[in-house]
Amino acid sequence: MANRADRGKRGRNRSLSAREKEVLSLLSQGLTGVEIAERLYLSPETVRTHVRNAMTKLNASTRAHAIALAIKRGEVSLDEVDA
Numbered sequence: 728m729a730n731r732a733d734r735g736k737r738g739r740n741r742s743l744s745a746r747e748k749e750v751l752s753l754l755s756q757g758l759t760g761v762e763i764a765e766r767l768y769l770s771p772e773t774v775r776t777h778v779r780n781a782m783t784k785l786n787a788s789t790r791a792h793a794i795a796l797a798i799k800r801g802e803v804s805l806d807e808v809d810a
Contacts, residue, residue, distance in 0.1 A: 741784045742784075742802065743781050743784055743785075743797065743802045744777075744780075746767075746777055747777050747778075747780060747781040747784070748781075748797065748802050748803055749767070750763055750767075750774055750777040750778060750781065751778070751781055751793060751794050751797050751802075751803050752803050753766065753767075754778070754790055754793075754794060755794045755798075755803060760774045760775060760778070761774075778790060778793070781793050781797070785797060785800075
């Protein structure tokens with residue numbers, strides 16, 4: 728089984744899906760996973776999956792790190808964060 732570092736290497740430079748961007752944007756606004764699930768009509772587990780996939784693609788170690796990297800890469804805009 729691949730370790731976290733290997734998964735990060737495979738995921739690096741892959742674009743986030745539209746849903747992953749949406750979830751990270753809502754996280755950046757301070758919403759919890761449960762609040763995001765309710766807003767997007769998803770299960771909390773599905774939200775966790777989107778966050779986990781985004782973190783892998785970004786090679787991020789925390790949710791905050793994922794948000795910062797997504798903003799830096801231009802995949803989540805500061806306008807979305809301020810919304």
